[in-house]
Amino acid sequence: MMGLLQAIEGPMKFTCDPDSVVDFYDDEMVSRSFDHPDDLGRKKMPSGFFTTENYSIRNRELNQTASWNTLFSKCTSYRRRHSISDDSFVILLTAVSNQYNWFSAANPKHPLDGFVHTADWEFYLNCDPAFPVAYEVLALVLQKFMFRNKEDMQQLVHQQPIGCINDLCMEKREIILKLRTADICRNCMQVLRNQLSDQYIRHARNIMESLRLKMLLSQNFLQDSAPSRMRIDRHKRIWLTDFGNYELGFNPTEKTLYLFYLQHPEGVAYGALPQYKDELFELYSTLSFTGTRASMQQRIDNLVAVTGNSVSENISRIKRQLVNALGDEIAFHYCISGANGAKKLIPLDRSLVTHES
Numbered sequence: 001m002m003g004l005l006q007a008i009e010g011p012m013k014f015t016c017d018p019d020s021v022v023d024f025y026d027d028e029m030v031s032r033s034f035d036h037p038d039d040l041g042r043k044k045m046p047s048g049f050f051t052t053e054n055y056s057i058r059n060r061e062l063n064q065t066a067s068w069n070t071l072f073s074k075c076t077s078y079r080r081r082h083s084i085s086d087d088s089f090v091i092l093l094t095a096v097s098n099q100y101n102w103f104s105a106a107n108p109k110h111p112l113d114g115f116v117h118t119a120d121w122e123f124y125l126n127c128d129p130a131f132p133v134a135y136e137v138l139a140l141v142l143q144k145f146m147f148r149n150k151e152d153m154q155q156l157v158h159q160q161p162i163g164c165i166n167d168l169c170m171e172k173r174e175i176i177l178k179l180r181t182a183d184i185c186r187n188c189m190q191v192l193r194n195q196l197s198d199q200y201i202r203h204a205r206n207i208m209e210s211l212r213l214k215m216l217l218s219q220n221f222l223q224d225s226a227p228s229r230m231r232i233d234r235h236k237r238i239w240l241t242d243f244g245n246y247e248l249g250f251n252p253t254e255k256t257l258y259l260f261y262l263q264h265p266e267g268v269a270y271g272a273l274p275q276y277k278d279e280l281f282e283l284y285s286t287l288s289f290t291g292t293r294a295s296m297q298q299r300i301d302n303l304v305a306v307t308g309n310s311v312s313e314n315i316s317r318i319k320r321q322l323v324n325a326l327g328d329e330i331a332f333h334y335c336i337s338g339a340n341g342a343k344k345l346i347p348l349d350r351s352l353v354t355h356e357s
Contacts, residue, residue, distance in 0.1 A: 010203025095119040106207035182212035210244030220327040267343030
């Protein structure tokens with residue numbers, strides 16, 4: 001998810017602390033239940049926010065739920081424990097449900113703190129949950145500058161969805177509209193421009209458009225698109241620049257194979273790979289930083305062993321990631337493919353590939 005937010009360069013800096021585990025104690029959790037299965041897809045409204053229908057919750061047990069105050073207190077504790085500056089955001093990503101069943105919320109008393117619910121997205125969207133979670137993180141950042149108080153929120157949010165970042169989406173499935181438009185309506189944009197400089201707004205909108213494009217690609221909505229240009233930076237990170245600067249996040253072994261086949265447009269059969277062990281090792285040694293030189297050499301020996309399945313297994317994982325990200329038709333241009341026993345190659349036109357030194 002962080003890679004999606006970091007893919008577009010700009011003044012906002014996103015960092016993650018994946019090793020920080022937030023514990024929830026028994027007295028911080030309550031059991032949650034619903035009258036009807038459809039109520040899982042509806043938000044509840046905190047008292048005093050709007051005059052709108054709330055949905056009772058009783059009878060049908062769902063899971064353990066935390067209050068908003070509990071979630072906000074986790075952010076406060078983390079901020080104090082790690083001495084986070086007062087002008088930085090602390091956003092908790094959690095699979096724990098919240099009392100009002102919202103996708104995300106900021107602390108009304110300290111809007112630089114907030115949470116995003118990372119679970120249950122499969123009920124509303126047919127895509128990798130990293131896309132909507134990244135979108136919600138960005139939305140909390142922008143809304144901090146649009147909503148100074150509850151009254152601002154009441155004035156700006158759209159109870160009927162129009163495809164704006166401030167759509168309320170009381171029916172949670174309605175979120176798909178604003179994810180597909182990645183837009184900020186004229187009124188909300190004017191408020192934002194009064195509070196935030198153009199360089200930050202431009203960066204945010206570029207990230208939103210990148211998320212929109214990547215989500216649509218993953219859902220097979222852009223299969224008529226031409227292949228994207230590919231940029232390989234000096235750190236050997238691989239970017240599809242025309243697809244929202246999408247990064248191909250291969251592990252070192254997968255990336256070694258992928259870069260090798262990019263270097264061989266003529267194709268190389270699996271059985272011929274032992275002849276290229278030195279080239280594969282040189283690539284791998286620039287990508288993996290674990291183990292001794294001898295142990296890395298052994299990994300390459302195991303990779304190209306004709307009696308094993310390591311190459312085919314790694315290439316299958318590469319294909320799966322590409323298809324999941326780009327859809328079948330576009331992924332074809334980037335996959336390592338070929339008939340059984342024949343040379344394998346990447347069909348991509350190499351004029352689309354640039355290498356940074």
